[in-house]
Amino acid sequence: MIEHISDTVDGEGDDKWTMTDPAAVAERRGVAFERRTYEHEDAEHCEADAAGRAIVGLTDSKGRVLVVVRPEENHAVLPNETVDPGGDWAAVGREWVEGMVGVEATFDDVRLVREVEHLVDGGTESRTHHVVFDGSLVDPDATLDGLCDDNPWELRWLDAMPDWLPDDDPQEAHADIKRFVGADG
Numbered sequence: 001m002i003e004h005i006s007d008t009v010d011g012e013g014d015d016k017w018t019m020t021d022p023a024a025v026a027e028r029r030g031v032a033f034e035r036r037t038y039e040h041e042d043a044e045h046c047e048a049d050a051a052g053r054a055i056v057g058l059t060d061s062k063g064r065v066l067v068v069v070r071p072e073e074n075h076a077v078l079p080n081e082t083v084d085p086g087g088d089w090a091a092v093g094r095e096w097v098e099g100m101v102g103v104e105a106t107f108d109d110v111r112l113v114r115e116v117e118h119l120v121d122g123g124t125e126s127r128t129h130h131v132v133f134d135g136s137l138v139d140p141d142a143t144l145d146g147l148c149d150d151n152p153w154e155l156r157w158l159d160a161m162p163d164w165l166p167d168d169d170p171q172e173a174h175a176d177i178k179r180f181v182g183a184d185g
Contacts, residue, residue, distance in 0.1 A: 019090040019110070022052060022129035026113035036172060037117045040125070047118065050082040052129035054093035057180045058105060061140050064157040065180035066101070071154065074164045077173040078132070078180075089131040097135075101155065103142040107135040111179055114172065132176055 019025060026033040047053065056079045058066040067076045081096040083089050090107055097105040114130040144155055160181050165174055 017090060017107070018088045019131060020086075020088050022089065022113045022131050023115075025110055025131070026115070026129075031110050032112040033115070034112065035115045035117070037119060039119045047082055047116070047126070047128050049084075050128055051085045051087055052083050052089065052116070052131065053080050054083055054089040054096070055080040055130055055132045055176055056093045056097060056105065056107075056135055057111060057132060057176070058097065058135050058137060059180060060136065060157060062157075062159065063181075064159045065177065066144075067156055067158050067177060068153050069156050074166060075173075076156075076158070076162065076165060076177060078176050080130075089129075090133065093131075093133050093135075097137075101137075101144050103144060104138040105135050106138055107133045109134045112176075130172075132179065134180075 025031055056066075058079065060066075066079060068079055069076045079093075079096055079100070081092050083092045093107065094105055097103065110131055111134050112130075112132040114132070116128045116130060118126045118128065158177065158181055161174070161178055
């Protein structure tokens, strides 16, 4: 539902809405909200200069979710990208999908807004927001281009949680995948 996302819609009746205020979206009915604390060894972490992270749960007609996997490390995450201060979480998510997967995506709703407190040496360094979008590919029959050849990550469709994922999940990546495929698999 677009009304769950933003009162601001760009374009003329298309589904390319914007999402620039995660805190406001988190207060809307039907959007899950959680707070998390991430501890970092130093101030130079992946969200040090970011407003947050756009996380995309793309599902296909078979109920599978697209994940980005680093096989040699048994690591998987939903497609995601950092959002600059003043940025548009929805636009960043769509741009990641189009740029890295080669297929246009549409977003249907926000599943979750996560407020993250980043600690360095026990003190709060910053706060960011992660927004988990529920989306699909505009062309459900499209063939994914995949990531570039020198990228150690690969794209995979999952219909269940893989048993090779480790139990420790300090930054909620596995929990985000479970939102789309369930816990058994």
